[in-house]
Amino acid sequence: MTQKQSSCSPTFVSVCDLSSLLEPVREDLDLVEQWLNSNLVDDSPFIAELLGQVFQAGGKRIRPALVLLAARATAAVPGSLTSLQTILAVLTELIHTASLVHDDVIDAASLRRGQETVNRKWSDKLAVLIGDLLFAQASVCLAKLSNPPIVGIYGQVLGDLCAGEIRQMRQQFVLAVDWDSYIQKSIWKTASLFAAGCESAAILNGCPGTAHAALKEYGLKLGICFQIVDDLLDFTGNSHTLGKSAGSDLAQGLITAPALFVLQRQDAPAAALKKLLQTRAVMSPEGLTQALSIVSNGGGIEATVELAGQYAAEAREALRPLTPSLYRDTLESLSDWLLTRTK
Amino acid sequence: MTQKQSSCSPTFVSVCDLSSLLEPVREDLDLVEQWLNSNLVDDSPFIAELLGQVFQAGGKRIRPALVLLAARATAAVPGSLTSLQTILAVLTELIHTASLVHDDVIDAASLRRGQETVNRKWSDKLAVLIGDLLFAQASVCLAKLSNPPIVGIYGQVLGDLCAGEIRQMRQQFVLAVDWDSYIQKSIWKTASLFAAGCESAAILNGCPGTAHAALKEYGLKLGICFQIVDDLLDFTGNSHTLGKSAGSDLAQGLITAPALFVLQRQDAPAAALKKLLQTRAVMSPEGLTQALSIVSNGGGIEATVELAGQYAAEAREALRPLTPSLYRDTLESLSDWLLTRTK
Numbered sequence: 001m002t003q004k005q006s007s008c009s010p011t012f013v014s015v016c017d018l019s020s021l022l023e024p025v026r027e028d029l030d031l032v033e034q035w036l037n038s039n040l041v042d043d044s045p046f047i048a049e050l051l052g053q054v055f056q057a058g059g060k061r062i063r064p065a066l067v068l069l070a071a072r073a074t075a076a077v078p079g080s081l082t083s084l085q086t087i088l089a090v091l092t093e094l095i096h097t098a099s100l101v102h103d104d105v106i107d108a109a110s111l112r113r114g115q116e117t118v119n120r121k122w123s124d125k126l127a128v129l130i131g132d133l134l135f136a137q138a139s140v141c142l143a144k145l146s147n148p149p150i151v152g153i154y155g156q157v158l159g160d161l162c163a164g165e166i167r168q169m170r171q172q173f174v175l176a177v178d179w180d181s182y183i184q185k186s187i188w189k190t191a192s193l194f195a196a197g198c199e200s201a202a203i204l205n206g207c208p209g210t211a212h213a214a215l216k217e218y219g220l221k222l223g224i225c226f227q228i229v230d231d232l233l234d235f236t237g238n239s240h241t242l243g244k245s246a247g248s249d250l251a252q253g254l255i256t257a258p259a260l261f262v263l264q265r266q267d268a269p270a271a272a273l274k275k276l277l278q279t280r281a282v283m284s285p286e287g288l289t290q291a292l293s294i295v296s297n298g299g300g301i302e303a304t305v306e307l308a309g310q311y312a313a314e315a316r317e318a319l320r321p322l323t324p325s326l327y328r329d330t331l332e333s334l335s336d337w338l339l340t341r342t343k
Numbered sequence: 344m345t346q347k348q349s350s351c352s353p354t355f356v357s358v359c360d361l362s363s364l365l366e367p368v369r370e371d372l373d374l375v376e377q378w379l380n381s382n383l384v385d386d387s388p389f390i391a392e393l394l395g396q397v398f399q400a401g402g403k404r405i406r407p408a409l410v411l412l413a414a415r416a417t418a419a420v421p422g423s424l425t426s427l428q429t430i431l432a433v434l435t436e437l438i439h440t441a442s443l444v445h446d447d448v449i450d451a452a453s454l455r456r457g458q459e460t461v462n463r464k465w466s467d468k469l470a471v472l473i474g475d476l477l478f479a480q481a482s483v484c485l486a487k488l489s490n491p492p493i494v495g496i497y498g499q500v501l502g503d504l505c506a507g508e509i510r511q512m513r514q515q516f517v518l519a520v521d522w523d524s525y526i527q528k529s530i531w532k533t534a535s536l537f538a539a540g541c542e543s544a545a546i547l548n549g550c551p552g553t554a555h556a557a558l559k560e561y562g563l564k565l566g567i568c569f570q571i572v573d574d575l576l577d578f579t580g581n582s583h584t585l586g587k588s589a590g591s592d593l594a595q596g597l598i599t600a601p602a603l604f605v606l607q608r609q610d611a612p613a614a615a616l617k618k619l620l621q622t623r624a625v626m627s628p629e630g631l632t633q634a635l636s637i638v639s640n641g642g643g644i645e646a647t648v649e650l651a652g653q654y655a656a657e658a659r660e661a662l663r664p665l666t667p668s669l670y671r672d673t674l675e676s677l678s679d680w681l682l683t684r685t686k
Contacts, residue, residue, distance in 0.1 A: 041502030047509060102475060106468040125449040125512065128471055132445060133505040135478060139498035148489035155482035159384030162476040166390060169468065 025068040032064045035090040040140045057115045064089035070201035073327035091141035092197040098134035157196045164188025173253035177264040191223025210321045217318040225311035231256035258300035269298040368411040375407045378433040383483045400458045407432035413544035416670035434484035435540040441477035507531025516596035520607040534566025553664045560661040568654035574599035601643035612641040
C-alpha cells in the first residue's frame, strides 16, 4: 500500500484535531472497528450484540492507531501493513476496553465517554462477564499472532494493569509525596500497554534492535504523558467534555500530579489541601471545590502541563532512529496533540 | 523420573479417596502449589498475600492433576515430566480459580469450599481485580510455554467460560427441556478446560495424533461427567460437604440434569415442578424443599447418576489408545472416583 495523503498534513501542522491527524491510518482503523465488533468466541447473537453496544460507545482508539502507525512506520516494504498488525491493533484496544469495563465496576462509575457504563446500563454481573469476554477475545487475537515474545509482553501488561489498580486502591488518601510511585502507577495503568503495542508492531515487522527499542521507549513516554494529561483533565475538564464529573479522582483520595505539585511544598496552600484530604472534606461538593481551587491557584495545573510536555518531548526524541515517513511524523504529532486534548 | 509406588494402587482399587488416588503425582502437585502462590506479575507483598489467601482456601486440584497425569502418561521417556508441563498444570488451575472468583461476584456467593469467598471477605471490587490478576498470572504462564497452538486452545477456553456463564444467566427459569444445550453448557463451563489441559499436555510432549486426540476426548467426557456430578451434588449434598446450601441452582432457576429428567415427562410431578419454577416459588425455602423432593421422588437423582456414569465410561474408553502405565490407570480411576465424590 502506498502512503496516503492526509487532509491535515502532520509534518507541517503539528497540532490539529485527532481525526484529521489519524487520516493516514483511517482505513486501517475502520477495519479495526469491524474486528472489534466481531464475536470471535462463539456464534451467539446475544454476545455479538453486547460487543456491539460496548464498542458503539466510542473511544479515541489511540492505542490501535499507535500500533498501526508504528507498524507502517517500520514496515520492510515502506508504509505497508500486514493483517497480523491489524489483529495486534484490535488486541490492544480489546485489552484496554476490558480493563475500562472492569474499572467502571470497581469505581461504581455510571458514565464513561458521556454514555452510561455497562454496569449501569445492565448490571455489575454482566459487566464482570463482558470484561472477561473482552479479555477472552484478546486471547484469541493473541493466539492468531503465533508469536511467543508478544504473548509474554501482553501477559506482563495484563499483570501491570491489575497491579496498578490494586496499588491505586490501596493508596487512596495516602498523602506522602512520592513521584516515583506516581510515575510507576502511570506506567502500570497506561504506558505499559502503549509501549507493548508499539514494541510488538516492531517485533511483527522483524525490525532491527534500534527501531524496536525506539518504539518501545516512544510508547512508554507517550503513555506516561497520556496518563498525566488524563489526571490533569480531572482538574480542568467538565462533565460535558469528560463524560464524568471534574475532581472525581481527588474526591476519591487519588492524589495525582496537580495535587502532588502543591502538596510537596511547605506552605499554607499545601497545609490547607492536606487538611481537606485528611479530614475527607474533599468527599463533599464544597470541600472538593475548595481543594480544586487550591490546586489551581497554587500552580498545580501549570506545573503538570509542563511535566506532561517533558514526557511528550522525550517521546518525540525517542522516534529519532526511525526512517522519516508520514507515519513517523504522525506519531510525532500525536505527542503534540496529547498536550492539547480536552477529553 | 521413574514411576512412583502409590499407597493406593489405582490399577486394582478403582475407587478410593482422591488424595490416595493422586499419590503418583503428589510431589508434582506440591510444586504446582508453590507456583500458584508465587507472584509472577510484580514484587508487591500485598499481591503475594492476596494470592496466598485465595489458594490457601484449598480446592481439589483436579485440573492440574489431570495435566500432570496426562503428561506423565504420554511422555517420550515413560513417566517423566518436564518443567513446562508443571507450568501448564499451574496455568490450568489459575484459569479455573480466576473464573470461580468472578463467578462468586456474579452470584453474590458468600461461601465457597466452606470458606468465605473473596467478594465476601474483602469486596466485590477486589474480587474483580483478583480474578483479573489470576488471568494475568495465567497469561504469564502461557507465555512461558512459547507454544502458539496452546495459546489458541486456552484463548478458546476463556471464551467458552464466558459464553457458558452468559448463556446460563440468560437461561434462568427457562423451562424448555433441551439436552443439547445442557451438555453444551457443561462443555463451556467445565469440560472445555479439562480437555484443554489434557490435550495440551500431549501437545507439549509432541505426541502422535492418536494419543493427542485420545486425551482431548478423555478430558471432554470427564469434564462433562464432572459437571453433571456437580449439578447432582446441588440436589444431594449439604452445606457441610458442599460449602454452600443445597438446591441453590434450582432456587436461581438453573435447570440441570436432575430437574430436566423430571420435566421431560408429561406427568403430575413434572407439572408440579414446572409450576414451582414458573411461579418462582423455588426462591422460598418451602418451595425449594418441595421442588427438591419432587426431583428426588421422581427418579431425577438415579437418572442423573446413570447419565454421569455413561460419560465416565466414555472417558475411560477414550484412554484405550494410550500405552498402559500407572498414570493411565490413575486417569481411568479418576473417572470412577468422580462418580463417588461428595464435594
